[in-house]
Amino acid sequence: MYSFKNDYSEGAHPNILKALIESNMQQTDGYGEDRYCMAAKKLLKDKLKRSDVDIHMFCGGTQTNLTAISAFLRPHEAVISANTGHVLVHETGAIEATGHKIISIKVGDGKLKPKHIQMAIDEHTDEHMVKPKLVYISNPTEIGTIYKKQELEDLYAYCTKSNILLYIDGARLGAALCSKENDIEISDLPRLTDAFYIGGTKNGALIGEAFVICKDCLKEDFRYYIKQKGGLLAKGRLIGIQFLELFKNDIYFDLAKHANSMAESLKIGIIKYGYKFLIDSPTNQIFPILPNEIIARLQEKYSFFIWQKVDKDNSAIRLVTSWATKEEAVKSFIVDLRLVSE
Amino acid sequence: MYSFKNDYSEGAHPNILKALIESNMQQTDGYGEDRYCMAAKKLLKDKLKRSDVDIHMFCGGTQTNLTAISAFLRPHEAVISANTGHVLVHETGAIEATGHKIISIKVGDGKLKPKHIQMAIDEHTDEHMVKPKLVYISNPTEIGTIYKKQELEDLYAYCTKSNILLYIDGARLGAALCSKENDIEISDLPRLTDAFYIGGTKNGALIGEAFVICKDCLKEDFRYYIKQKGGLLAKGRLIGIQFLELFKNDIYFDLAKHANSMAESLKIGIIKYGYKFLIDSPTNQIFPILPNEIIARLQEKYSFFIWQKVDKDNSAIRLVTSWATKEEAVKSFIVDLRLVSE
Amino acid sequence: MYSFKNDYSEGAHPNILKALIESNMQQTDGYGEDRYCMAAKKLLKDKLKRSDVDIHMFCGGTQTNLTAISAFLRPHEAVISANTGHVLVHETGAIEATGHKIISIKVGDGKLKPKHIQMAIDEHTDEHMVKPKLVYISNPTEIGTIYKKQELEDLYAYCTKSNILLYIDGARLGAALCSKENDIEISDLPRLTDAFYIGGTKNGALIGEAFVICKDCLKEDFRYYIKQKGGLLAKGRLIGIQFLELFKNDIYFDLAKHANSMAESLKIGIIKYGYKFLIDSPTNQIFPILPNEIIARLQEKYSFFIWQKVDKDNSAIRLVTSWATKEEAVKSFIVDLRLVSE
Amino acid sequence: MYSFKNDYSEGAHPNILKALIESNMQQTDGYGEDRYCMAAKKLLKDKLKRSDVDIHMFCGGTQTNLTAISAFLRPHEAVISANTGHVLVHETGAIEATGHKIISIKVGDGKLKPKHIQMAIDEHTDEHMVKPKLVYISNPTEIGTIYKKQELEDLYAYCTKSNILLYIDGARLGAALCSKENDIEISDLPRLTDAFYIGGTKNGALIGEAFVICKDCLKEDFRYYIKQKGGLLAKGRLIGIQFLELFKNDIYFDLAKHANSMAESLKIGIIKYGYKFLIDSPTNQIFPILPNEIIARLQEKYSFFIWQKVDKDNSAIRLVTSWATKEEAVKSFIVDLRLVSE
Secondary structure, three states: OOOOOOOOOOOOOOHHHHHHHHOOOOOOOOOOHHHHHHHHHHHHHHHHHHOEEEEEEEEEHHHHHHHHHHHHOOEEEEEEEEEHHHHHHHOOOOOOOOOOOOOEEOOOOOOOHHHHHHHHHOOOOOOOEEEEEEEEEEEHHHHHOOOOOOHHHHHHHHHHHHEEEEEEEEEOHHHHHHHOOOOOOHHHHOOOOOEEEOOHHHHHOOOOOEEEOOOOHHOHHHOOOHHHHHOOOOOOOOHHHHHHHHHHHOOOHHHHHHHHHHHHHHHHHHHHOOOOOOOOOOOOOOOEEEEEHHHHHHHOEEOOOOEEEEEOOOEEEEEOOOOOOOOHHHHHHEEEEHHOOO | OOOOOOOOOOOOOOHHHHHHHHOOOOOOOOOOOHHHHHHHHHHHHHHOOOOOOEEEEOOOOOHHHHHHHHHHOOOOOEEEEEEHHHHHOOOOHHHHOOOOEEEEEEEEEEOOOOHHOOOHHOOOOOOOOOOOEEEEOOOOOOOOOOOOOHHHHHHHHHHOOOOOOOHHHHHHHHHOOOOOOOOOOOHHHHHOOOEEEEEEEOOOOOOOOOEOOOOOHHOOOOOHHHHHOOOOOOOHHHHHHHHHHHHOOOOHHHHHHHHHHHHHHHHHHHOOOOOEEEEOOOOOOOOHHHEEHHHHHHHEEEEEEEEEEOOOOOEEEEEEOOOOOOOHHHHHHHHHHHHHOO | EEEEOOOOOOOOOOOHHHHHHOOHHHHHHHOOOOOOHHHHHHHHHHOOOOOOOOEEEOOHHHHHHHHHHHHHHOOOOOEEEEOOHHHHHHHOOOHHOOOEEEEEEEEOOOOHHHHHHHHHHOOOOOOOOOOEEEEEEEEOOOOHHHHHHHHHHHHHHHHHHHHOEEEEEEHHHHHHHHHHOOOOOOOHHOOOOEEEEEEEEHOOOOOOOOEEEOHHHHHOOOOHHHHOOOOOOOHHHHHHHHHHHHHOOHHHHHHHHHHHHHHHHHHHHHHHHOOOOOOOOOOOOEEEEEEEHHHHHOOEEOOOEEEEEEEOOEEEEEEEOOOOHHHHHHHHHHHHHHHHHH | EEEEOEEEEEOOHHHHHHHHHOOOOOOOOOOOOOHHHHHHHHHHHHHHHOOOEEEEOOOOOOHHHOOOOOOOOOOEEEEEEOOHHHHHHHHOOHHHHOOEEEEOOOOOOOOOOOOHHHHHHHOOOOOOOOEEEEEEEEOOOOOOOOOOHHHHHHHHHHHHOOOEEEEEEEHHHHHHHHOOOEEEEEEEEHOOOOEEEEEEEEOOOOOOOOOEOOOOHOOOOOOHHHHHHOOOOOOHHHHHHHHHHHHHHHHHHHHHHHHHHHHHHHHHHHOOOOOEEEEOOOEEEOOEEEEEHHHHHHHOEEEEEEEEOOOEEEEEEEOOOOOOOOOHHHHHHHHHHHHOOO
């Protein structure tokens, strides 16, 4: 059984394990104030071409989202999110648990545009309603689509003009930045958003996300929030070491390219046999629509999620590739698809 | 410079790194539902001699405390803690941030007794005050002392009779269970408390705590709380693998014994030169009182925290040993203490 | 300028002021434990034909909703509400501020049906999502429609079977129970819901809502929640006295009948001149659709809210009548409508 | 049975009831935007000699405290309070329920001084601890003592210099300002604190507190917080009318003077028979220490709270007087005390 269920099925890139072994018996300070975290932050700032951003290490995406959002908002302020937004549906109300409403905007392609922000503003007019204050987007989105540079520029300009913050969930940021359709550099991000995170867990790390605060007024006292929400690791070096390895030789991007390329191979193979997709996604998640009986046959050898019922006889499945996906597995899937499709 | 600052200065026990490498390219399910977490839970239940407890893996102590306590309490219910309690002073108001008051009880030795519980009950009599509902203790306490079996039995009986939950923070549980003065078996714990956690981070793991729920009515829907508070790791296996290694051959206890033994060697050496201690602690944290000028001299070669001013000329320092503390470092510290004391 | 903006434009029914004066210099206990609150609760239980419900007095609707809902739910549990629900849009995120998500269900007539509950259940399947646990409805709804007895029976049966609580916001309960289309008795409510409140503020009281808990397991420690959320009035008698007056001779129902009857007179008049309504509402809120220029003319003499743009030339306005609405004002409005319509 | 239990046993000053009747059938806007609230705010600003403060009306003290404090603080910031502080012990954890820790400072006389603030600052040094940000005091304190002008000036200067807010709970502000020992004018307050409230409920109103924000940066969006916490009354005029009446002819101060004078009469009488007091309080709460058997005898005719056990045979009781306390009742109490003391 080979799994295309997600991009966190395996452990970490071997370089990371090697670095953990080499540094293992060194003594370092706790709580992310060690030399590895310092070096990783320095390296990331170089990649971002911005020495003035603040960087903090987190264990996971939900933890990053809830800590950042609750730190940035006053009690009556709310989040705007696409209806597919991870914070809206797949974090067990983590944001609401910190006291903030999420305003849901229905979109087809997972992406928010200036007009959606204006809709939320128009509907929230006085003190009987929450005040929209932070736009949450994911890049790539939860359905694999990506923002083009112009789209992000427009969105951020609109947010700024409207006195609203823009926050990017980058759980799979590598996949977005390495997509063939992408025209954004990682060093563009600090000028296109107020805060974002660079996802490690889903791109070769054992665990870890690097959270970047670009806007000055959001930086103050941020370590207090991490500690209060339970995210300050005693052995913070664990995450520093990993980001150092991932970005030292730009492995991070190589891994993401591999994931995307594996997804593209799957896509080409699937198209060849005449199948369509729920949405056209140029990253490491694809959503082919297959007849239910074919899905059942494939499930005998592969694991993946059934994403959505399309009609009586067909469903969309989600196939996720990663830095660790094996080329043979992809080939074998296509072969098997052909066999069961005949 | 050798550090006695804490027990999380180094990485992990080599067996753990070895296991991470061996399992690295295996595919597993996410969110702690993988075979390693399953096996670790099974093994821990065997050690606890109780198949009916629920076990969940966490990244750190504050996260465990805040998730458990906020899950267990209704909005008007409060925690009772010793004035030294970690949740009270060193978690940036993490418990209050989930909405619950902590009632502080002043004690000299870090330990709560039935009379303290009764004091809190007596002072909270009606709906204008919070309702004390959960007793938080640490074993060992934050100042290194431990609970004897009879003390824990008495405390738990009193809590139960008073309809109050007992929760044990076991960040350094190994050090308590392996103290020469200890008479509690790990398998005693499920019948002496409603929930507790077995700390990994401070006893040889890279990261991780194993949280055990003993009382049936506290078990329902617990994974929802972990997710909501940001504690559900995508690669949950990371913690499962570690607890499996730590408990497979009881390495966990060997590591704790080493830490305690290093602390005892320090203690014996320090006593020999006529110094006293702030408190008599039989675990891996000791608090010698030294003249300020001697402290300054020691700081040239060793790092440690100055814990408390004792009088104009003397202060108590905290020395922490761990599974990784080197015998030579301990010997060298004593030699240096003698030199600067002469 | 006569106001049809809302049903809380005037003070209180004269009997209430009279009772306040008569009782003014009597000494009573504080915090709602006085003889007037006791008598009012007794009287309400008689009207409800249920001595076993618990009744608590509140100052306002938002306060009642947020206190009840946060008391009833555990942290991961969520509310289901129609997209028109007051808690969803017009309480500044009061429910989310207590930590709970509200799941919005789009409906045309403001009313939730069993199929909507099932939709919410179907979409929330595991611990990565909140758990739907409480259905919030208003009767009448925020757009003036009402639940028929069969509808409420079906909904409550479905909730109960699904282990979900049903809560009714009765801010305008009088208007619902006194509607010509209504077939529910006030004494039916305890068997058709788990908790609800009888709105006083919008039906003749100066201030005050009577909150009724029907389900036993929701009753425990409820006064703690009221105090914690700031709702326990020192001079609780203020609300007790009012409910005593409102229900002593069933004035409550007389006042609501008057409000409904005034709305019906308006409706008949408006229909006569050929106008349509946004929705057919049989209570004290009506939503006629009028040409914008006619609206502008009416605004010279009457105040009311413009509810919704219907097309380029027409908008729906909201007219609200109350216990205090004067018959002459209604007649005069119709006359003026005729004049400006000619 | 005559009650000295509290200062909210009776209804309201007759002028208030008269004004409610006179205004009863007038139509006004809702939610505190009516002409009465406007006029009351204008009048209060005149009394405060400051047109630039913001004033909001609330129903009760706990509601005011929790709304203000949660609006003013970011999530990691904490309150400093005397151990007798109302928010600390008698509001069912209302502040913690909004997410904020209260740091308790043990004091004998209920009053915080600069040294106490410094203590709290010294003990909270980094991100593992909360950040002290708001000092909560009551004037008079919960045990009837008052702040002198110099004390308040010193405290506010110290807070300001330390970047900490000062908030005054004025539930019984009238009693403080009208105490014989007082040297503070109501118009001094805006320059001696960042925010405070003028208590109505305990000084002649049916219900209501007037909350004053002096510091500019605390004013923004404040109505959102009131609504979110359930404190925005539909018929807000109810409170506006009352404050208008209370301050129109300075009745507010006359009522407080009467309350204080009644307490002083009691005090003089009690001293005459040789009894001592728990604390010397120059306002409307006094705490005589009496033999338990005398207390029992007095309880046959008077109700009051037993405040604290003093020794085996004696206890302190609390006697509270108010605007409504009858001179005959005070005389009769003294006579009865003499009778049972003989």
